[in-house]
Amino acid sequence: MPFRIEIALGPGYRDAAGESVKNAIKSNLDIAVDDIRTIKVFTINANLTDAEKEAVASGPFSDAVAQRYSVDRPLASDFDWLVEVGYLPGVTDNEGKTGREAIEDRLGRKLGADESVHTSTQYLINGNLTRAQVETICRQLLGNELIERFDVIDGRSWDAQKGIPARVPLVKDTHQPRVAEIDLDVSDDELIAISRKGTLALTLEEMKAIRDYFKQPEVLAERRNLGLGPRPTDVELETLAQTWSEHCKHKIFNATIDYVENGKHTEIKSLFKSCIRKSTEEISKEKGWLVSVFKDNAGIIKFTDDYNVAFKVETHNSPSALDPYGGAITGIVGCDRDSAGTGKGAKLIAHTDVLCFASPYYKGRLPPRIFHPRRIMEGVVRGIKDGGNKCGVPTINGAILFDDRYGGKPLVYCGSLGLMPATINGEPSEDKYVKPGTFIVMAGGRIGKDGIHGATFSSEELHEGSPATAVQIGDPITQKKMLDMLLEARDQGLYTCITDNGAGGLSSSVGETAQFSGGCEIYLEKAPLKYHGLDPWEILLSEAQERMTLAVPPEKLDAFMSLAKRRGVEATVVGKYTDTGKFHVFYDGRTVASIDMDFLHDGLPEMRLQAEWKPVQRTEPELPTEGLTMYLQDLMSDLNIASKEWVIRQYDHEVQGGSVIKPLTGKDNDGPGDAGVIRPLLDRMAGIAVSNGINPYYGDIDTYHMTACAIDEAIRNIIAVGGSLRQIALLDNFCWCDPIYDPEKTPDGKYKLAQLVRANQALYDYTTAFGTPCISGKDSMKNDYKLKGEDGKEYKISIPPTVLFSAVGVVPDVRKCVTMDAKMAGDLVYAVGMTKDELGGSRFYNLLGHTGNNVPKVDAAMAKKIYDAMSGAIDAGLVASCHDCSDGGLAVALAETAFSGGFGMEIDLNRVPAERLFRDAQVLFSESASRFVVTVAPDKAKAFEQAMEGVPCALIGSVREDDRFLVNGLNGTRVIDTVIGALKESWQYPLRW
Template identity: 65%
Template sequence: NPAIVAARRKVGLGERITDVELESLAQTWSEHCKHKIFNALIRYENEEGKETVVDSLFATCIKGSTKEIREAMGKDDWCLSVFVDNAGVIRFNDDYNLVFKVETHNTPSALDPYGGALTGIVGVNRDPFGTGKGAKLIFNTDIFCFATPFYSKPLPKRILHPRRIYEGVREGVEHGGNKSGIPTVNGCIVFDDRFLGKPLVYCGTAGIMPSRIMGEPSHGKEIKAGDLVVMCGGRIGKDGIHGATFSSEELHEGSPVSAVQIGDPITQKKMTDFLLVARDRGLYRALTDNGAGGLSSSVGEMARLSGGAEIDLEKAPLKYSGLNPWEILLSEAQERMSLAVERGKIDAFLALSRKMDVESTVLGRFTDSGKFHIRFADRTVAFLDMEFLHDGLPQMQLRAKWAPPKHREPGFPEPDNMGHALRTMLSRLNICSKESVVRQYDHEVQGGSVVKPLTGAANDGPSDAAVVRPVLDSFEGIVVASGICPRYSDIDTYHMAACAIDEAIRNAVSVGASLGHLAGLDNFCWCDPVQSDKTPDGEYKLAQLVRANRAVYDYTKIYGVPCISGKDSMKNDYQIGDTKISIPPTLLFSVIGRIEDVRKAVTMDVKKPGDLIYILGETFPELGGSEWFAQNGFIGNRVPAVNGEKAKKLYTALGAAIRAGLVASCHDCSDGGLGVALAEAAFAGGLGLSVDLSRVPCSGIYRDDHLLFSETQSRFIVTVPPEHRDRFEETLKGNTFACAGQVLEDGSFRVNGIRGNRIIEDDIRVLKEIWQKPLKF
């Protein structure tokens, strides 16, 4: 193009692309940053051979659902900023907005578990902080997927032992959160040996901001030509270079440890404290974080708001000399924010920065030239058209083909000793206590945690969700919960995604969240779904992705829970030589919402002898992908299927009962089903219980083990004081539920089977000890 060549010559460049331009394009167009697979044109063929075309999973299934939900809310729409900033923003009340984001840091954590996880948590901290005009950070979440820490087989090349990854990731998140003064309030750990090649490390952060700052909406961003480009916080080094492209591919022999960033939470805490003061004084117009791609990403994206930018990399403060211009541009050295500061306010901004001992440097200015112009001293090193940089990448065209897998149907007999079966289930890694990890995190700092990660008589029971009080002179609260069930992907990723969504929502409802004010975040982690010689089943894996996204569309619509943010990580494979390890397709679905009065929040532990035990929801023989089948060496075929309409009706009624003060405790049924949930509720409360399975609502179940361990979704165990029985049943009228037992004082755990015979008689203290033991290293 002669016009482009002429323009480049004016700034001293020729026709050939420079190394800085090449690196900037590689970063901007990487899978990690551009989400090429989620935005691809996909031709999907179902099991009947019928083909449909999906033009961007993100646009149709995720953004599409949110758009329709918001339109249905009309003037009552409480979503403020979705899919346009570093994090999603919803209205909390008239005075404050909530900001929430969940990210992954999988590949870095595979090579350097401590550094990868530390950077994961301090990195995601900067997302809500860099949203709108900036949010005060109020809590963290963490969800990990590992291979068993007791792995005893030979390890493939470059793979660290799962125990080392487990310990390193835990320590990294602990140091990142605790040193930043941010409580870690919610999370879980999933174990599956297919996470040996790459662990999944999900880190989330929420923030709160005044609804208006200096008279302007806090969630908005505006940058004008002439505003100065300012970098604030830490200095630039070689750490984290190529982090974005490194995270866009499988782990292989050439994966560089240098791509793992080095986090420093203390420096970041100083920076965020300074910027909150600067925000409230109106000293900057907009900000964003330096995450993947460093300045290339942060300034390049902010420049879209003004129409261009011009920076001088020689001015950037470095940790040490010797960095090339492209390294300065792409370094992902941590604890840095990029800001737009008006010329008339730069002196006040820099003065406050010096006063609070935070380094801030003017690198250039925003323009309306349509170009991203990068200099190093007097020399132009990059001159990229903004439209080409951000919109010039051709859309991928992919094929997907679905063929439902068939697994061997389990044929094992019903166990003779159901008490032993329950003990075995309680000791499984996906069910047992995670207290040894949770105790390392500070969940009390800032003084706002109400329902904490551990609860009950001895504060060691597993909470279903967290409740946080962000404004300490108000009783309004935030509920945060999550759902994840990757093992269901072995049967059908549609139902895997539906179950993850349902689990997150019912966890939130179980502590008192209002279903009418819940927002969702979708975080997809997938094995490579692009057909190639190294991925011969790519069409099938892409079909799995299509089905999971369709479930997100269907169930967020049914529940009226709009997605406000999310992330995808699409290359979670390990491949060296002939050895390939791929993760099971995984969706983490997180929800955030409000509870009108934290004093009405409910926990999962039984409270008082004599309280009635209700089972809410109907149980079906849905044990495909369950912990019980896995314990017996099977997968099965009948995966739990969510009836969203029935569940929504039940959740609305249960929420009304909780708000009316009729419920003493509420615990959802998930991994391990009814048997595990009953045991957890009992020993968390330090009280016994007696339950009659013949009273439990069920259909098509003829074995006690199937009723105890089915993982049918949308079910709860609720205890109700006898004096509230009539009002509770009236409130739940029209839903499936039954009174199936009573809380006991003596600590015994008694279960009668379908045929009326006693099948379990145990002591809650013994059950608790079995549940607590596996991960006590």
């Protein structure tokens, strides 16, 4: 009999969770409630004696000092409304899983396979609310209907004797697993319909290629031998659709593009090959530190003589729109599996996250089923927090951008770095291999219907009793346990190949690694399931989290399985690698799929796409000549510039003990650090710097310069803390709106594709110019949110084309790193780099309500000189502080340097190295690339100026003893007169939650 344990706070204890919900209801929904208390509920579906129930409730489930508990007796009383929020069947319940283990530990016996623990939370609300208001609170704040159920009970009809019955949210699927065959010998229209109905996302060309494959006489003959019919099974069709998906094959980046600019036509064969890979190949001839690029889950570079670093950044946008918390946590722990599953395996050492949201203060109408941006932001941040903190990986750098075009789909870029010894058991750690006869072992979590068909949730109604396939919830602890164990296995040489189960699940992880041996056999009935009733294709494609696929040689299998068991990690042999050339799948002894490996991986027809570039001319704003102090204050409060301390403090950035440059820095530890620096090997002084460059607003003018600026910004931040161009690697991450022209669906597709082409041209031009290769990357090409509203209208919100460059640099000695805060009164302030009339897409123009035309352009040759000179000056210990000059221009960088250091400043705009500028606002707020604000001790000024010889660099003022921030304009009069306290307050208050 299932029973309930309820846990409430003891008298006098502060209910911080209740308080924060109360505040959120007020701030997000503008509904006032008097008081909220919380009760934790465990529904235990296990046979326990009364004494055992008592032992469990009083032991691991409640705190002896701060909490009280009850068994099968409600604790709720004195409320106007009671809301209980629990998971729907099949949704990952991490705490329930821990609860089950805790019972086993406490009682010293194992529970049965069908015994389980489920959690829910009660909110006791006091206040004058209608049921409709309470239901709004449920939907908007307390839970998510996609994955959770609500009980809403009003205080008057509450029966304290009866309470809420113990309900067990298990998937009760009586479905008998089956394999379907699909007839592809049909008309073109029907082929398209099959693709659409099955959410296969295959084009007509691709469907035809599949149909033709299954018509080949030799294929038919082989199928007959295996007992397969002439028609493909659903297992085969789904496997092909998955393997050929945009997500896995990057079809747009590999397409042939007809690009038209000024009436001139160029044919581009694969942006990936002709821009990204070509650049890296060229650079790799000169740089000896590239270890593995573009071929593994993450890129690998050399760190020290005996250690390498793996780096991967990817996005998890759509899931985060649906379930911000689950989407984001799955994003970060998923990216972790990429870095951890690179080469023979890496130890995770850092995270970096870049998030794009609509304004959390958005007041407009929201389309149905889209969460308010603030809820999305809070949920995503919580997901990133739990994903990083609970896995013990420090989040050392990141960025948050706001633009209302991210309202339909937030962008959640998750980055993960791993450290690996250069050799493991005498073999290069980057080499993975699979010999025929090796076992396919799946380790970690179990398989459910989680994330099948990733983004195609909306077509399916969720109901009690049906599993939630839409959303996955990451389980950081299951993953941490697994990854810890796999590092032990790696060092003992217990496997030869490792890869993660992400998109496409086993079909993808085994399909890809089977290329090493030349084939595989998978036995789907052996795969451990969360619940019964999965069809074979679902087992193969499930994207259930926290799973890795390993190639374990037969002679190591016992040792591997024994280690897994001793570490509490589930591991199962699900097949073996072969050299038959076939992707061969069995279920209960019967073949359910057999596809030629060659066709699976190389049978995909190439796309041909159209692109046309037409620059847009925009109006220029009138520049103000007065009130510049106020404009600066307003800019400090621009959400894109304002302090993100509320978010940063929630991320552990110190774990692993090697923190050097933290995301917040300065006198009061609250200034905006440029790049994060860590010392991953504690007994050495070599460091790793991580930064990001992103500016989608420039893309509104020209994505070529947007991309150049993003590359420049990522590099500049590494230089600012003490890195150098000697060794900086980049990762490119493209998030685009659908760029495939369609007269009805996407009439502006040619322009959007031209934007993509230009971005890639800049990528090639600037990565080669800087000698900073891209070592890995990712693209997410369909960031449009389309849905039919309750009003019957179609909604489409497209993100602005957004490219993120993440940089990793090696710092030879972290003791020489510098931070951005002014250090001493009397120090000299320098502006480095040339300021030009480049306010197009700037935060200042945005403040004036304009985009403009003069987008910042990067002069790569000059930038290189500047960066080399700056690296030399920092290495020589000549620089007291160095700050990247970006959003908001010189004025914002100077203000940040001043208030972070706790000193005032006096600046003369006439001395700023500038190109034909006659307006103070231009000098102050232009966002020209490749610039720094630097402070230098007076006795080092001469040496610093010598070090900067040949690059634009000028002494523009000094650090004051007091707190006044003063700027003298081009005509000698004071144009900004304020105090650093005021600037800092303007900068901090907008996101001080």
